[in-house]
Amino acid sequence: xxNSERKARSTSRRQFLKAAGAGVGTLAGVPGAAQAFDLAEFxxxxxxxxxxxxxxxxxxxxxxxxSEKFGKAVTVDAVGPNDGVLFGYGLDxxxxxxxxxxxYACVEENNQSREPQIHWIRVLEFDRQxxxxxxxxxxxxxxxxxxxxxxxxxxxxxxxxQQCENPECVKACPTTATWxxxxxxxxxxxxxxxxxxxxxxxCPYGARHFNWTEPEIxxxxxxxxxxxxxxxxxxxxxxxxxxxCIQRTxxxxxxxxxxxxxxxxxxxxxxxxxxxxxxxxxxxKRTFVLKAELDAKPKFFYFYG
Amino acid sequence: xxxxxxxxxFFLKEIVRGGRTYYAxxxxxxxxxxxxxxxxxxxxVHGHIVSNMRDPVPWGLFIGTYAFLVGxxxxxxxxxxxxYVYNWKPIKDIVVLGEIIAISAVIMxxxxxxxxxxxxxxxxxxxxxxxxxNIPYSMIAMNVMVLxxxxxxxxxxxxxxxxxxxxxxxxxxxxxxxxxLFSIPAAISIHTTTAFIFNVLPARPYWNSAILVxxxxxxxxxxxxxxxxxxxxxxxxxxNINIRDEALVKIAEITAIVLFVNLLLFFAEVVTEFRxxxxxxxxxxxxxxxxxxxxxxxxxxxFGATCNVLAFLLLLIPRTRKYPVTMNLGCVLVFIGVFIEKxxxxxxxxxxxxxxxxIYEYFPSRVEAMIAIGIAGVGVLVFTLLSKAAxxxxxxxxxxxxxxxxxxxxxxxxxxxxxxxx
Numbered sequence: 001x002x003n004s005e006r007k008a009r010s011t012s013r014r015q016f017l018k019a020a021g022a023g024v025g026t027l028a029g030v031p032g033a034a035q036a037f038d039l040a041e042f043x044x045x046x047x048x049x050x051x052x053x054x055x056x057x058x059x060x061x062x063x064x065x066x067s068e069k070f071g072k073a074v075t076v077d078a079v080g081p082n083d084g085v086l087f088g089y090g091l092d093x094x095x096x097x098x099x100x101x102x103x104y105a106c107v108e109e110n111n112q113s114r115e116p117q118i119h120w121i122r123v124l125e126f127d128r129q130x131x132x133x134x135x136x137x138x139x140x141x142x143x144x145x146x147x148x149x150x151x152x153x154x155x156x157x158x159x160x161x162q163q164c165e166n167p168e169c170v171k172a173c174p175t176t177a178t179w180x181x182x183x184x185x186x187x188x189x190x191x192x193x194x195x196x197x198x199x200x201x202x203c204p205y206g207a208r209h210f211n212w213t214e215p216e217i218x219x220x221x222x223x224x225x226x227x228x229x230x231x232x233x234x235x236x237x238x239x240x241x242x243x244x245c246i247q248r249t250x251x252x253x254x255x256x257x258x259x260x261x262x263x264x265x266x267x268x269x270x271x272x273x274x275x276x277x278x279x280x281x282x283x284x285k286r287t288f289v290l291k292a293e294l295d296a297k298p299k300f301f302y303f304y305g
Numbered sequence: 306x307x308x309x310x311x312x313x314x315f316f317l318k319e320i321v322r323g324g325r326t327y328y329a330x331x332x333x334x335x336x337x338x339x340x341x342x343x344x345x346x347x348x349x350v351h352g353h354i355v356s357n358m359r360d361p362v363p364w365g366l367f368i369g370t371y372a373f374l375v376g377x378x379x380x381x382x383x384x385x386x387x388x389y390v391y392n393w394k395p396i397k398d399i400v401v402l403g404e405i406i407a408i409s410a411v412i413m414x415x416x417x418x419x420x421x422x423x424x425x426x427x428x429x430x431x432x433x434x435x436x437x438x439n440i441p442y443s444m445i446a447m448n449v450m451v452l453x454x455x456x457x458x459x460x461x462x463x464x465x466x467x468x469x470x471x472x473x474x475x476x477x478x479x480x481x482x483x484x485x486l487f488s489i490p491a492a493i494s495i496h497t498t499t500a501f502i503f504n505v506l507p508a509r510p511y512w513n514s515a516i517l518v519x520x521x522x523x524x525x526x527x528x529x530x531x532x533x534x535x536x537x538x539x540x541x542x543x544x545n546i547n548i549r550d551e552a553l554v555k556i557a558e559i560t561a562i563v564l565f566v567n568l569l570l571f572f573a574e575v576v577t578e579f580r581x582x583x584x585x586x587x588x589x590x591x592x593x594x595x596x597x598x599x600x601x602x603x604x605x606x607x608f609g610a611t612c613n614v615l616a617f618l619l620l621l622i623p624r625t626r627k628y629p630v631t632m633n634l635g636c637v638l639v640f641i642g643v644f645i646e647k648x649x650x651x652x653x654x655x656x657x658x659x660x661x662x663x664i665y666e667y668f669p670s671r672v673e674a675m676i677a678i679g680i681a682g683v684g685v686l687v688f689t690l691l692s693k694a695a696x697x698x699x700x701x702x703x704x705x706x707x708x709x710x711x712x713x714x715x716x717x718x719x720x721x722x723x724x725x726x727x
Contacts, residue, residue, distance in 0.1 A: 042426065046437050116354070122661060136584060137662030138596075159661060168508055174445035175430040176437045192437075194430055195353075195423015197363040198445050204508035206661040209360050210423065213352035236352040237423025294507045 046176065047189040047228065058191075059228070066226075066233055070219040078228040079250050081183035087244050088184070088278050089255075090267035091158060092285070092303040097263055098123055098149040098156030105260030106160075109245060110231040111223055113215030120242040121160040121257060122206065128153050135290070160257075161186065161207035161242035162290065162298030172202035178239075184271075184299055185244050187229035195237040204291050205298075208241045244268075271299065312471045319697050320690040326543075327693075334686045341679005344672045345420065353423060355672040361659035366669040366677055367421040369648030373528065374414040374684075375452065375499045376521065376647065380529015381407035381459065382492035383559055389485050395552035401699060402540070403533055404463045404488075405691045410529075411456040411495075413684035418449075420676050444501040455495045458488055463691065470698040496521050503655065511588035511655040516570055521647075523567035528643035530560045531616075531636035538633070540692060546700040557632050561620035564639060568613060571646070591664075592654040601657070601666055602649060609645030612638040 040061055044050075050058060059076045066074040103121045112118040124140030131139075140157065150156065167186050170178050177192040178199060200208045214236040226232045227247035234240050245255035249268070258266040269278035278301075281287075285303035323331075348355050358365045384403035388396040419425050430436035431449050438446040462484050469476040500521035503512040534553050541548045578589045587596065595601040619625045619635030626632055658664050669677070 046430075049437070124661065137660070138584075138587060138658050140662050142661070142663065168506065171439075171442045172445070172506070174439055174443040174449065175427075176439045177430070192427070192430055193424065194427045196418075196421065196445060197423070198443070198502070200360065200363040201656070202506050202508055204660050206361070206659055206663075210363060211352070212356075212359065213354035239423075296507075 041191065044191055046192050048179070062228070062232065070217075070222045070224070070233075072219065072222070072224055074222070074224045074226060074233075076226050076228055076232060077247055081181050081185075082250065084270075084272055086184040086271045086299070087163070087249060088269065088271035088282075088299045088301065089163065089244070090269075090278050090281050090287075090301045090303055092265045092267070092281075093155065093157065094304050095263045095265035096123075096156045096158060097265075098125060098144070098151075098154070099262065101260045101262060102158060102257035102266065105256045106242070108221065109223055109248075109256035110243075111217055111226070111233050112209075112240070113211060113217065113234075114221065115216040116212065118209045118211070118215070118240070120207070120209065120240075121158055123156055123158045125151070126155050126157060128155050131155055157302075159205055159207070159290065160300070161244075162205050162296070162300040163242075163244060165297035165299060166295060168202040168204060168294075168296055169199035169208060172198045174198060181229070183250070185229075185246055185249075186241075187243055187246065188239060188241065189229070190232060190234050190238045190240065193238040195239065197239065199239055204294050204296060208239050210239050211236050308472055309468070312468050315471060316467075316694050319694045323693070330689065331686070334682045334689065337682030338679050338686065340675050341677075341682060344675025344679060347672050348420070348676065355670060357667055357670040357673065359665055359667075361663045361665040362653065362656040362667040364421070364652050364656070365667050366648070366673045367417045369652040370644075370677060371414050371417040371421070372499055372503075372521075372651060373524075373644055373647045374410045374417065375448075375495055376525030376643070377529045377532055378407040378410035378414065378455065379492040379496040379522070379525040380533065382489045383526050383530045383556065383563075384533070385485055385489055385492075387555065387559070389482065390489075393555075395549040396555060398700075399537060399548055399552060400485075401463060401466050401695055402537065402692055404459050405688060405695060406529070406533055406536060407492075408456065408459050408463065408691065409684045409688040411452060411459070412687055413680050414452065415456070416680045416683060417677075420680065444498055444505055448495070448498040448502055451491070451494050451498050455488075455491050458484060458491055462488060463695070467695055467698050493522060496525050503651065508660055509655045510585035512651075514574065516574055520567065520570045520574070523563055523570060524643045524647055526563040527560045527567055527639050528647075530556045530563075531639040531643075534560075534636045535633065535640075536688070540696065544693070544696045544700070546696055554627055554632070557620050557626050557635070560636070560639060561617060561626065564613065564617045564620065567643075568617060571610075571613075587658060588654045591657050592650060596658070596664060599664065599666065602653060605645050605649050609642050609650060612642030613646065616642060 040057075044058060045054065047055075055078060059078060062076045063074055066076070100121075100123050103119050103123060106112070106120050107114070107118075110120065112120065122142050124137070124142050125144040126135070126140050130136070135157065144151070144154075163184060163186055165180075165184070167178075167180060170180060170186060174196060175192060175194055177194070178186060178188045180186050195210070197210055200210060211234050215234055217233065222233070223231060225247060227243070227250070230243040230246035245253075245257075249255060254268055255266075258268045267278050267281055269276035271278060273279065281303060282301060286305045287301050287303055289298040289301060356365065381400075381403040384396055384400045387393045388398075388400040419428065422428060431438050431446060433440075433450075438449070440446050440450065462481075465481065465484075466476060497518055500518040503509070504514060504517035507513055534556050537548045537553060540546060575589065575593075578586045590596060591599075592602050592606045595603045616635045616638035619631050619638070624631075625635070653667055657666070
């Protein structure tokens with residue numbers, strides 16, 4: 001690390017960085033060029049500034065790196081957004097039973113660290129009486145541990161990234177390592193994030209999580225179908241969060257949590273399509289968003305009643 | 306050019322030359338730095354998991370101390386204003402030492418940021434042209450800009466001034482004064498953007514208050530000068546130089562006035578929070594009383610506030626302000642009080658309870674403490690080396706034997722009466 005740091009200091013032109021990144025991308029094919037792999041990663045430009053060829057090189061390098069690391073074929077997808085799509089999420093609170101199946105389906109799908117554990121979805125348990133006057137998060141308990149759920153007199157509120165239209169995290173990020181895609185998904189370039197954790201301070205929903213150490217995922221549990229901006233395996237020192245399962249949803253599939261929910265509390269779809277299920281529910285259910293007063297404009301809607 | 310080389314070699318010779326005490330001091334600082342390096346290596350191997358920061362409290366000792374040190378750096382303006390705007394000789398003599406403190410503080414602040422980054426090798430992503438800084442939206446990106454600018458400005462100022470002293474020629478007045486005067490708004494800007502890092506976040510009601518900006522400036526202008534008063538006395542003893550008592554007392558007076566403003570702003574914040582008693586008050590409640598059975602930070606909160614109030618009284622009352630023991634006690638208390646207010650009192654209650662209501666009680670880990678000690682060592686080392694050369698070049702007039710300027714009619718050891726204004 002200090003070695004590469006020194007190299008950064010002595011370099012002074014973006015052009016050179018780009019050229020080096022692209023150049024070493026081809027070098028990566030040379031066997032025994034282990035050192036070059038790191039260099040390519042170090043000099044890699046911001047995701048949105050990669051040319052088509054550079055992106056090709058990056059994807060090949062990452063596929064090789066993770067296939068080697070986990071001993072199985074890992075694919076890295078970088079497919080872009082579809083036209084006319086703005087993703088939105090719905091969660092029916094009257095159906096949620098607090099079973100946390102979504103939490104673990106998410107971990108398996110999105111390659112979160114198993115040790116220490118990182119969960120992108122957090123399910124809060126409230127006393128039914130407490131939520132009568134509105135949701136005060138200090139009343140919520142994420143560490144409930146009953147034999148059976150739902151527990152008597154309790155209600156459950158799962159929270160993950162709210163995919164805001166006015167995302168505080170994006171404004172906060174000092175390096176533009178996080179941004180909103182045209183289909184509304186707020187994504188992170190894990191290879192550009194410097195790990196300052198300002199986005200975590202800025203996020204009103206506790207949706208962002210930091211890799212405090214090198215994440216551990218057993219090779220047989222790794223999901224090998226990854227997207228660069230989604231479930232690509234992370235490394236220590238970077239922030240991660242829900243990406244609406246970008247690796248699935250951009251190919252027309254549901255997010256893993258939607259599929260895992262045993263009571264059908266979770267809904268997902270295209271907000272721009274008036275015939276979508278999510279639009280139907282928004283038109284026919286009572287709907288609210290969390291912390292509406294902050295005007296972050298979440299695209300994660302809660303239904304009740 | 307030849308002159309500059311000669312200056313550089315003089316400078317280098319001066320910082321390696323010294324008595325046994327000087328070398329012993331350098332060895333001590335070297336040990337502190339070694340502790341920091343050991344801590345940093347441990348953190349590099351295992352990641353930030355060796356700290357006690359976690360997702361609910363993602364910032365701790367490093368960012369708190371960083372905010373504090375930016376304040377100390379900004380405090381150089383507390384000398385630049387009386388020295389160069391009001392042209393008051395006793396302070397004008399020591400402005401360069403204030404600038405050296407500012408340089409040391411900025412270097413420490415930057416090191417704290419580097420220690421806090423999860424991927425420090427990617428820091429170039431923050432830089433214009435090389436990286437992709439999110440300007441003007443991200444206040445960290447803005448702060449990095451102005452902080453580095455301020456560092457360069459002070460380095461230029463100090464070295465230009467010292468070079469002129471070395472070459473024994475008058476400085477270019479227009480150039481020097483332009484930089485010196487510019488350093489005043491620059492000092493305000495570094496601390497304003499530091500406050501903006503916190504107070505622009507709607508997600509954190511404890512910080513989301515415009516009053517945080519003037520509070521930051523106020524804390525800066527009391528902790529910084531307090532540190533200067535203490536450091537200058539150490540220099541005066543160690544290097545036997547002429548720093549006039551009236552300059553120190555004047556700085557103490559400035560500290561007292563600003564400390565009053567700081568206490569007032571803080572009081573206003575406390576009254577607003579507790580009188581309105583909304584859901585947002587929970588953070589200040591956590592700070593002052595703890596929540597439920599958790600006493601949490603309450604001990605620190607009350608200790609810090611007591612330090613500030615006591616210091617205010619000691620520096621306000623002329624008798625205690627002018628008496629060395631009580632003045633120094635006041636300075637130490639301000640320093641501790643502001644460090645608690647800005648380090649523990651600013652960062653931690655902002656994150657506790659967290660945005661989803663979780664209460665995680667943070668206290669720095671062993672490794673965090675080691676790294677902080679190391680960075681402090683670097684800062685003191687920078688200050689030692691720079692001030693040693695600066696003193697050699699700019700102060701020639703030695704003091705009386707007992708280390709104090711003797712003023713007719715004043716009791717021995719007591720500070721001189723109110724200085725005459727220019």
